[in-house]
Amino acid sequence: MDSQKLVISPAPHVHGSNDTRRMMGDVLIALLPALLVSVLAYGLQALVVTAFSVACCVLVEWFIQKFMLKGASTIGDLSAMVTGVLLAFNLPANIHLGLVAIGAVVAIGIGKMTFGGLGKNPFNPALVARVFMLVAFPVAMTTFPEAAGAVTGATPLAMAKEALKAGVPVGEVMESVDLVAMSLGMKSGSMGEISVVALLIGFVWLLCRRVISWHIPVCVLGTMALISSVAWLASPEEFMSPIFHLCSGGAVLGAVYMATDYVSSPMTKKGMVIYAVGIGVITMLIRIWGAYPEGMSFAILIMNSVVPLIDKYVRPRRFGAVRNGK
Amino acid sequence: MESLVTTVLIVGGLGALLALLLFLVAKKFYVEEDPRIDEVEKMLPGANCGGCGFAGCRAMSEALVSKDDISALFCPVGGDECMKKVAGYLGKAAPEKEPMVAVVRCAGSCDNRPRNNRFDGAKSCLVASSLYAGETGCPFGCIGLGDCAVKCEFGALSINPVTGLPEVDDEKCTACGACVKACPKGIIELRKKAKRGLKIYVSCVNKDKGAVARKACKVACIGCGKCAKVCPHDAIVVENNLAYIDYSKCKMCRKCVVECPTGAIVECGFPPRKVAENDANSSNKVAE
Amino acid sequence: MKTFPIGGIHPSDCKEYSKSAAIETFPTPATVTIPLSQHIGAPAVACVAKGDRVLVGQVIANAGGFVSSPIHSSVSGTVVAVEPKADAQGNKKPSVTIAVEGDEWVDTIVRGGALKKNINLSKEEIVSKISQMGIVGMGGATFPTHVKLSIPAGKKAECLIINAVECEPYLTADYRVMLEQGEKLIVGARILAKAIGVDKIYIGIENNKPDAISHLQQLASAYVEVEIIPLKMRYPQGGEKQLIAAVTGREVPSGGLPIDVGAVVQNVGTALAVYEAVMLNKPLFERVVTVTGSQLASPKNLLVRIGTPMSALIDYCGGMEGVGKVIAGGPMMGRAVSNVDAPVTKGTSGVLLMPTEESLRNVEGSCIRCAKCVEACPMGLEPYLLNRLTQLGDFEQLEHHYIADCIECGCCTFSCPSYLPLLDWVRIGKAEVMKRIRERAAAKK
Structure with a gap:
């Protein structure tokens, strides 16, 4: 630029260090421990699926942006990469790569770009793809390879559900489940959901970097814990314990990484709490009484659709608002 | 068979019930309207x-x-x-109005009006004009961020990337006046749409004194008043160092266009002048 | 430690460039251009003409109404022009241009001498003197001080808050005044307190200036009514409403004024000017200006005569080398300058030079609904929504979402990860909504 010409712009003239790219980068970093665990559990296959999923998502976004929306490339903001990793984390490690590609097209193409790209999608793109695949390819999506150290190929949640349906008492079911091993990653499941500990390490990172606030994850997990505790205390013979619920399936992955997706979550802290409690309730309803063993993805998608309504009616606390009775 | 009957009854009954409800609601909330x-x-x-x-x-x-x-x-x-x-x-008397067309009264292109700073805010003339006088020495002229083009529902206005100024497509312009309202500088005016798209107007709104205006922009109106003197129809007034051609009086004789020393008066849609005159005019414009 | 209740950001304070530079008197320039509208309200009306000789401190323009302020000459010399001159934004504003000859002061001004502590004037006399001496809010808003001191009927002031926060990054003018002229500042605050009839004075200082806090605490120990309140550093603590909330815990109601919660806020520079005006008969014709920037050779805090061209200050401190943007005021709320020859006015707290590479904004992306702006807004508004509604031109909805409460602090734009120019738009929407509110009020009358 011509150094003689002064730049004129409205205030403020400085900007915080925060930008979309940095925040998405932080999410990717936060997902690394979980990726590591899944590689340890499932071998290189896990890495291949993740890398392929990321590549597909980025490619699809680039293609649509360039040839269909005819806009400037948006892959630099890394959001497509985050969607790619999250999608992979929702898949079994031994899934056919062709299905991954389909998932990527659904996630980015249908879940995100049809609405106009980043910031305009009402639903979490990775979850749109997951649910689509769960319905379209139920067998491929629920057949998990044996993780190193895990007992069987079925997820603990699915196992428990089947067993309870068959009338096996909870005590016996619990015996077959090693909670410590489960939380470390020695269980079967989607790639990303196997290690609660690794996911929580990422959560701490996100909190430290102020990428997300604690409200959504804590309220989702808290609600789930509360409902399962009530059920469990009322009838421990019939229902699984709250710790089992929190450590199994996509509870942590969903609460920390999927429900907190900026675009599809509410704008205010109060709204976030309502949204998160809703997710927790719906998840537990599906887990306890629904047909599917896991309800996290459905719960998040359902609450995603409520977000505009929440944003309309839940407003932030305003400075100097004249409160009733004061 | 029995289930078929039940189904038909239920669905049919439900339909009839809803139809009745719709009918009643429509009746109750009917708004009498001409x-x-x-x-x-x-x-x-x-x-x-x-x-x-x-x-x-x-x-x-x-x-x-x-x-x-x-x-x-x-x-x-x-x-x-x-x-x-x-x-x-x-059955009422029709209002009569002459067809109008939007005219952008600024010719301060990048060549004519050098930029001496650079605006880097939201891409909006309104934002820029509320912030400061503008990128050039002329605080009156077009900002070029295209608020008018955004507001035009008919796609008749677009910013020419070379000159940085908006251009009106006379065919598409409906003279709705949205651009006039959108322009924070008041540059756009609705003028009479003459036959064959003929137009003569002062393409400048600078009210600064001649020397100041001229320094800021090569094609500024300097308010010298030559046009007003030469106009045989009394159509031109010079006020606040700025000439204005009253379109209701202008007979399109084009005398003012030749007279203007800065080329601030613009003619559109006329056939080319006789060669000598044309040369003189264009060389005059280039030299300025 | 106290602070305001909602929102806010933590920009790096960048005060290290100029904080240790003691206030230096800037030499009187050859000519000064003094604008007639250096305050909020009606412009002053010139009472000198071309050719008149004027002295330092002589009135050159009378107040144009109650919400207005007189203007005094900052130099002695001859008036060479009374005509519109381009201001820092290039807009022509009525001004008086004076060619400087010597430095002859009006003889009523007390120069030198010891600190005067005894306040002998009555309430009314203080207010009228402050009004005559052309004192305005020197934090940047330039609201005439005597108007703020005139408590409306039915309201009662309970405390005076001195705004010593200087939360704008880079600026150190108030900080230097606190260190170097602390006692005058405290006496000035006591004068202000007397004018509004209160006996409680709080001085709010952010904890990034520990030496100023301890210095003033030491000085204040001699005055029982003065209390220094250290505040946790957070922008925009210097916003009037935020400061009141931080110090007293009371929130000015939406649409209300500080006096609704019994508070009157005055800036450090204003308190000093009030001391000089009331005790020394010295009108407001000079002020401390921070000239700073990361690449400037020698950033300084200068005592400058009003009307001195900013370019003279810049040359004095190291010049325009590598400068891409000049800002009058701080980086959060200051205004970019297109005409560096424009004069320093009563509201110019600083001249900030941004290096070329920091001058341009990043390319804006699209809103990702991250809610960082909602989190940052100290007024609890929803900037992303106001931004969108302004672009849609839906002013009814804007009003419904309290855009009129916006204090234009810039936290939203600062914190937007997509570099959206939120405040650029919100400002436009607010201006339009305020216009509509005023029109409605006028129509009611």
Whole structure:
């Protein structure tokens, strides 16, 4: 630029260090421990699926942006990469790569770009793809390879559900489940959901970097814990314990990484709490009484659709608002 | 068989019930409305541009139907023809207005008007103009961020990337006036649409003194008044160092165009002048 | 430690460039251009003409109404022009241009001498003197001080808050005044307190200036009514409403004024000017200006005569080398300058030079609904929504979402990860909504 010409712009003239790219980068970093665990559990296959999923998502976004929306490339903001990793984390490690590609097209193409790209999608793109695949390819999506150290190929949640349906008492079911091993990653499941500990390490990172606030994850997990505790205390013979619920399936992955997706979550802290409690309730309803063993993805998608309504009616606390009775 | 009957009964009954409900609601909440409003609305162009001063075509139709004297109402988009049709239908006297067209009164292109700073805020003339005087030495001229083009519902305005100025497509322009309202500098004016698209106007709104204006922009009106003196029809007034051609008096003789020392008076749509004159004019413009 | 209740950001304070530079008197320039509208309200009306000789401190323009302020000459010399001159934004504003000859002061001004502590004037006399001496809010808003001191009927002031926060990054003018002229500042605050009839004075200082806090605490120990309140550093603590909330815990109601919660806020620079005006008969014709920037050779805090061209200050401190943007005021709320020859006015707290590479904004992306702006807004508004509604031109909804409460602090734009120019738009929307509110009020009358 011509150094003689002064730049004129409205205030403020400085900007915080925060930008979309940095925040998405932080999410990717936060997902690394979980990726590591899944590689340890499932071998290189896990890495291949993740890398392929990321590549597909980025490619699809680039293609649509360039040839269909005819806009400037948006892959630099890394959001497509985050969607790619999250999608992979929702898949079994031994899934056919062709299905991954389909998932990527659904996630980015249908879940995100049809609405106009980043910031305009009402639903979490990775979850749109997951649910689509769960319905379209139920067998491929629920057949998990044996993780190193895990007992069987079925997820603990699915196992428990089947067993309870068959009338096996909870005590016996619990015996077959090693909670410590489960939380470390020695269980079967989607790639990303196997290690609660690794996911929580990422959560701490996100909190430290102020990428997300604690409200959504804590309220989702808290609600789930509360409902399962009530059920469990009322009838421990019939229902699984709250710790089992929190450590199994996509509870942590969903609460920390999927429900907190900026675009599809509410704008205010109060709204976030309502949204998160809703997710927790719906998840537990599906887990306890629904047909599917896991309800996290459905719960998040359902609450995603409520977000505009929440944003309309839940407003932030305003400075100097004249409160009733004061 | 039995289940079939039950199904038919339930579905049919439900349908009948809902139909009845709909009927009752429609009856109860029926709003008495002059049916002519619908008819008039159909005659209007339906652009909902607000050029008439109403919120949309519906509001305009209501006004047309309810008022006895509609001479003050005019749809710039539909023009005379449309108004005649509406007036004929309503049996009222048609308002008459000459067809108009938007004219951008600034020729401060990048060449004519050097930039001496750089605006880096939201891409909006309104934001820039509320912040400061502008990128050039001329605080009156076009900012070039295209608020007018954004507001034009008809795609008649676009910013020319070379000159940085908006250009009006006379064919598409309906003279709805949205651009006039959108321009924070008041540069755009609705002028009479002459036959064959002929136009003569002062393409400048700078009210600074001649020397200041000229320093800021090569084609600024310096308010010298030569045009006013030469005009045989008294159509030109110079006020605040700025000439203005009254389109209702202008007879398009083009004498002022030749006389203007800075080339601030612009003519459009005329056949080329005789060679000698043309040369003199163009060399004059290049030299300035 | 106290602070305001909602929102806020933590920009790096960048005060290290100029904080240790003691206030230096800037030499009187050859000519000064003094604008007639250096305050909020009606412009002053010139009472000198071309050719008149004027002295330092002589009135050259009278107040144009109650909400207005007189203007005094900052130099002695001859008036060479009374005509519109381009201001820092290039807009022509009525001004008086004076060619400087010597430095002859009006003889009523007390120069030198010891600190005067005894306040002998009555309430009314203080207010009228402050009004005559052309004192305005020197934090940047330039609201005439005597108007703020005139408590409306039915309201009662309970405390005076001195705004010593200087939360704008880079600026150190107030900080230097606190260190170097602390006692005058405290006496000035006591004068202000007397004018509004209160006996409680709080001085709010952010904890990034520990030496100023301890210095003033030491000085204040001699005055029982003065209390220094250290505040946790957070922008925009210097916003009037935020400061009141931080210090007293009371929130000015939406649409209300500080006096609704019994508070009157005055800036450090204003308190000093009030001391000089009331005790020394010295009108407001000079002020401390921070000239700073990361690449400037020698950033300084200068005592500058009003009307001195900013370019002279810049040359004095190291010049325009590598400068891409000049800002009058701080980086959060200051205004970019297109005409560096424009004069320093009563509201110019600083001249900030941004290096070329920091001058341009990043390319804006699209809103990702991250809610960082909602989190940052100290007024609890929803900037993303106001931004969108302004672009849609839906002013009814804007009003419904309290855009009129916006204090234009810039936290939203600062914190937007997509570099959206939120405040650029919100400002436009607010201006339009305020216009509509005023029109409605006028129509009611």
